Amino acid sequence: MTDRPTRLLLLSSVFVIATCGLVYELVAGTLASYLLGDSVMQFSTVIGVYLSAMGVGSWLSGFVVRGEARLFVRVQFLVGVVGGCSAALLFLLFAHAASFRVLLYGLILLVGILVGLEIPLLLRILKDRLEFKDLVARVFTFDYIGALLASLLFPLVLVPHLGLVRSSFLFGILNVAVGLLTLRVLGDGGRWSASMRGVGILLLALLGAGFAASGKIMAWSEQSTFSDPVIFARSSPYQRIVLTRAAGDLRLHLNGNLQFSSRDEYRYHEALVHPGLARFPRARDVLVLGGGDGLAVREILRHDNIRHVVLVDLDPEMTRLFRSQELLVKLNAGSLDSPKVTVVNADAFSWLAAATNQFDFAVVDFPDPSNFSLGKLYTTAFYERLGRVLAPGAACVIQSTSPMVARRAFWCVDQTLRASGFVTEPYHVYVPSFGEWGYVLASREPIPDHLRLPPGLRFLDADTCASMFRFPPDMDRVPTEPNRLNNQSLVRYFEEEWSKVTTTP
Amino acid sequence: MNTRRRTFLKAGIAAAAGLGGSAFGVRAGGSFTGGMVGVDSALGHRFRDGGFPEPTSSEATEILVVGGGISGLAAARELDRLGLRDWKLLELEPEAGGNAASGRNAVSEFPWGAHYVPLPGHDTPEVTGLFEELGIIVRRDARGLPVYREEFLCHDPQERLFVDGRWQEGLVPQFGIGAAERSAIAAFLARMEELRGARGNDGKPAFAVPVDRSSRDPALLALDRETFAAWLTREGFTSTALRWYADYCCRDDFGAGMDRVSAWAGLHYFASRRGEAANAPGHSVVTWPSGNGWLAGRLREGAGGRCSGRAAVFRVVPADGGVEAWVWHADRGASVRHRAKAVVLAVPQFVAARMIGPEEAAGPRAGGVYAPWMVANLTLRSMPLGRGAPPAWDNVMRDSRSLGYVVATHQSLHPVPRATVLTYYQPLDEIPPAEARRAAAERGWESWCAQILADLRPAHPGIADLVERIDVRVWGHGMACPVPGWIWDGRRERLARPHGRVHFAHSDLGGMSLFEEALVQGTRAARDVAAQLAGKAGA
Numbered sequence A: 001m002t003d004r005p006t007r008l009l010l011l012s013s014v015f016v017i018a019t020c021g022l023v024y025e026l027v028a029g030t031l032a033s034y035l036l037g038d039s040v041m042q043f044s045t046v047i048g049v050y051l052s053a054m055g056v057g058s059w060l061s062g063f064v065v066r067g068e069a070r071l072f073v074r075v076q077f078l079v080g081v082v083g084g085c086s087a088a089l090l091f092l093l094f095a096h097a098a099s100f101r102v103l104l105y106g107l108i109l110l111v112g113i114l115v116g117l118e119i120p121l122l123l124r125i126l127k128d129r130l131e132f133k134d135l136v137a138r139v140f141t142f143d144y145i146g147a148l149l150a151s152l153l154f155p156l157v158l159v160p161h162l163g164l165v166r167s168s169f170l171f172g173i174l175n176v177a178v179g180l181l182t183l184r185v186l187g188d189g190g191r192w193s194a195s196m197r198g199v200g201i202l203l204l205a206l207l208g209a210g211f212a213a214s215g216k217i218m219a220w221s222e223q224s225t226f227s228d229p230v231i232f233a234r235s236s237p238y239q240r241i242v243l244t245r246a247a248g249d250l251r252l253h254l255n256g257n258l259q260f261s262s263r264d265e266y267r268y269h270e271a272l273v274h275p276g277l278a279r280f281p282r283a284r285d286v287l288v289l290g291g292g293d294g295l296a297v298r299e300i301l302r303h304d305n306i307r308h309v310v311l312v313d314l315d316p317e318m319t320r321l322f323r324s325q326e327l328l329v330k331l332n333a334g335s336l337d338s339p340k341v342t343v344v345n346a347d348a349f350s351w352l353a354a355a356t357n358q359f360d361f362a363v364v365d366f367p368d369p370s371n372f373s374l375g376k377l378y379t380t381a382f383y384e385r386l387g388r389v390l391a392p393g394a395a396c397v398i399q400s401t402s403p404m405v406a407r408r409a410f411w412c413v414d415q416t417l418r419a420s421g422f423v424t425e426p427y428h429v430y431v432p433s434f435g436e437w438g439y440v441l442a443s444r445e446p447i448p449d450h451l452r453l454p455p456g457l458r459f460l461d462a463d464t465c466a467s468m469f470r471f472p473p474d475m476d477r478v479p480t481e482p483n484r485l486n487n488q489s490l491v492r493y494f495e496e497e498w499s500k501v502t503t504t505p
Numbered sequence B: 001m002n003t004r005r006r007t008f009l010k011a012g013i014a015a016a017a018g019l020g021g022s023a024f025g026v027r028a029g030g031s032f033t034g035g036m037v038g039v040d041s042a043l044g045h046r047f048r049d050g051g052f053p054e055p056t057s058s059e060a061t062e063i064l065v066v067g068g069g070i071s072g073l074a075a076a077r078e079l080d081r082l083g084l085r086d087w088k089l090l091e092l093e094p095e096a097g098g099n100a101a102s103g104r105n106a107v108s109e110f111p112w113g114a115h116y117v118p119l120p121g122h123d124t125p126e127v128t129g130l131f132e133e134l135g136i137i138v139r140r141d142a143r144g145l146p147v148y149r150e151e152f153l154c155h156d157p158q159e160r161l162f163v164d165g166r167w168q169e170g171l172v173p174q175f176g177i178g179a180a181e182r183s184a185i186a187a188f189l190a191r192m193e194e195l196r197g198a199r200g201n202d203g204k205p206a207f208a209v210p211v212d213r214s215s216r217d218p219a220l221l222a223l224d225r226e227t228f229a230a231w232l233t234r235e236g237f238t239s240t241a242l243r244w245y246a247d248y249c250c251r252d253d254f255g256a257g258m259d260r261v262s263a264w265a266g267l268h269y270f271a272s273r274r275g276e277a278a279n280a281p282g283h284s285v286v287t288w289p290s291g292n293g294w295l296a297g298r299l300r301e302g303a304g305g306r307c308s309g310r311a312a313v314f315r316v317v318p319a320d321g322g323v324e325a326w327v328w329h330a331d332r333g334a335s336v337r338h339r340a341k342a343v344v345l346a347v348p349q350f351v352a353a354r355m356i357g358p359e360e361a362a363g364p365r366a367g368g369v370y371a372p373w374m375v376a377n378l379t380l381r382s383m384p385l386g387r388g389a390p391p392a393w394d395n396v397m398r399d400s401r402s403l404g405y406v407v408a409t410h411q412s413l414h415p416v417p418r419a420t421v422l423t424y425y426q427p428l429d430e431i432p433p434a435e436a437r438r439a440a441a442e443r444g445w446e447s448w449c450a451q452i453l454a455d456l457r458p459a460h461p462g463i464a465d466l467v468e469r470i471d472v473r474v475w476g477h478g479m480a481c482p483v484p485g486w487i488w489d490g491r492r493e494r495l496a497r498p499h500g501r502v503h504f505a506h507s508d509l510g511g512m513s514l515f516e517e518a519l520v521q522g523t524r525a526a527r528d529v530a531a532q533l534a535g536k537a538g539a
């Protein structure tokens, strides 16, 4: 068995092993910096741990006295499975593992040790087939070239085209394939070889399935979409709720869309509530549609004249979370548990149809009209129903997406309210995490100008408030079709305009 | 309705589970339930074969309406409006509705047949009147244009077409066709637009709804003697994409393709609608989760307790200056002689023929062509995914013999899409109607399900995993088919004339199976009855 093809085969497996080894290291490093942030730190600790683990592996190889070939096959299979699945495992377990670092470094250690075993074992397998100087020269040549290849492939091909999860499955498959090849070349054809071949094929199938299902795995693990660590993730029947936190910044994402950042949500919510409500010193009853986070309610309760707030949010999971999670309750000042507040979990359209109460002010804080189902909540049909629960002289305010990014969408909301018989006062504000954001204040009759802001605001004062109602030329009114159930013009504007920018809110 | 519950195990998935697929997290045991739904066929066969016993008792009302489709319900409504409240409506099925029947389950209501009405224009005050009464039209704006209740207008997006592996918006083909095809389609549509405004030499619109309000200009009526396909060829409309579209429209409205329906009927489809609304384009439609079942329901409410279901009328004979209907009441297990001063037969003409006598059963009344249909309602855990344009109300697949499906939850106002019901339509027009009826009667539920899922798979690869139940209904005589001659050879007018005290009202007398025809025919028959009874009283 000292023929040329066998040697070549074994040497080329050095090449593959080296590529795989480096890819796992890069995957772990990249993942760690994705998930834990601070990439220089993460990368260097990952590389350090990985290299020392390889050292441990090489050292351990000294304890192997015989059966190098069999052990080599086993190691290949193990590296293939552990390394191949590592990225998927890390992604999936991130939001759930009690200590993610233990898991991360545990995996890195394991893969490192196994990879460290490979080259010494291979050297020993090949030692009778080559002269020592040739052996060392060739093995290390292939090793280094493999590493070079990996370092080029990784940023240029693997990350952009396959993604981390799929790449690591792919290299797992290569490792197992090397194991099978070795089995074929060095195997004795006995029972052990046969059963190991079976195992190898099963592993190939498993990794192949992982490769094929990578998209689903990624969709499952939020982490792929978030740059900050996920501290809470749950699916309600209506949406995927994810909270992330980094350096004191708490963010809520619904179905992957940012709802607020605790750093600047006060700007958004003060601007949502006060420019309208502060002009109704005698308002008592307020309706909030959407806004299950209780942040708009927090602002409403700053007005002493308010006696009763009804909050209608579709998702019980949302209102439960914002009543029970400590950080969130701190953020909304426990507004949802205020004796003045009634929380109703229902869909706004049918709730309005059945509602008999009248309100002095209404705050409509729905998700952006990014699909046809949500677009129905911004139609003339909806505003007509809303109009029926407003007391004479009352007003409502609608969050209306960004007049900067989606200028036509914003003015379409305004136009729709006008088509439903409202007079409107559109305005906008700058929220750093969102960008320029818009609202439309609407009422049946013009509302008095007198503004009485409550104390304790961090952002709004009379001057700021006045400036918000002025639109510079690049955000100014454009003609649009009112949004109706039977034309969904808003969703069409919104899609067209938001698709031009890469980052969605 | 009788539903046979069965379980259909998807062989592929079951096998995978058997091989330990579940160990790998593959969803095991993908199964769904459902069955054949529909007319009590035993009752139908007994009607055809004359197997009902002679009446043993008798009842009397002033007027009898036989058949509870839209035409029968419309006749009953009009009688009430004319102050004739002493009537009874007899319907074969447990509930009135006919081709506008609907069903419901935990997920949604859904149609079994008719599912929409185009916005009416000036030609059909009967329809606008009803729409005002039912709150579909809420008011008129300053220009006098009707304002429709927005929830009832078909929500956007209305239509999409699956072609070359992806969904496009709208039904007029756009993808994968060249400039020549595109301009052929544009030319055709421009021609139809022109015909929509055209008038005949008698000053009436060339094509109107109802059919009888169209012009009698001989040059136009001549179009009823050739097929629509022949007309298209003659006019140089040879583009494949255009002909697909024209054929689809014919099959959708008449249950038969452009090579079977008359050119007049085909053109009528494109050129008869002049709807108008203040808050929607004129070509919009109104629809509900239950389709026209909503309209049938509202009309039933108006009828109160005067409708009898499971009542098979099997003979209608003149008696003592009035009429007598022999009725098998399945619930009582007995036949009853219903006497009345007049009767409205709101049933298809071939059914009416069997009721009124052997000479009619062999005559022209029995000679219409009726297209058989298969309709299935698929209850799904969620909307199936597909490439391209998002789900619309009407979803058509170009390379399919079906007409695609309508989404029952499309009109839902709930902001998060959830489980849904799809109503899948297929005219059984590949073989002649009689053969198709026979083949369909023998076909089992499993076979229909397999065919439906195979048809939907290219557009929705994952659909089989989402199915919770499939119910299938076959309409043996779904709709009167306007083959050349049927509309304008004079037969319809003759068949519509009353036989003494027996009046006829069914959409097939209008020449086309449409809600508007049913409403107008029923209303007209009721007015004729009123006039006849008033004349008698005066004499």
Ligand SMILES: Cc1cc2nc3c(=O)[nH]c(=O)nc-3n(C[C@H](O)[C@H](O)[C@H](O)COP(=O)(O)OP(=O)(O)OC[C@H]3O[C@@H](n4cnc5c(N)ncnc54)[C@H](O)[C@@H]3O)c2cc1C
Pocket: B047, B066, B067, B068, B069, B070, B071, B072, B090, B091, B092, B093, B096, B097, B098, B099, B100, B112, B113, B114, B115, B116, B117, B311, B312, B313, B314, B346, B347, B348, B351, B373, B375, B425, B475, B478, B479, B505, B506, B507, B508, B513, B514, B515, B516, B518
């Ligand atoms: C699959 C399908 C889809 C359709 N879609 C549309 C659509 O979207 N829009 C549209 O406008 N039209 C549509 N139509 C046409 C539809 O037929 C008409 O709109 C309308 O509902 C017809 O009403 P009708 O009263 O004329 O007839 P039918 O609905 O046929 O009414 C006849 C009634 O008579 C009853 N009957 C029969 N025999 C007896 C008996 N012996 N004793 C007592 N009662 C009896 C029947 O059970 C039935 O209820 C569709 C039809 C089909 C089949």
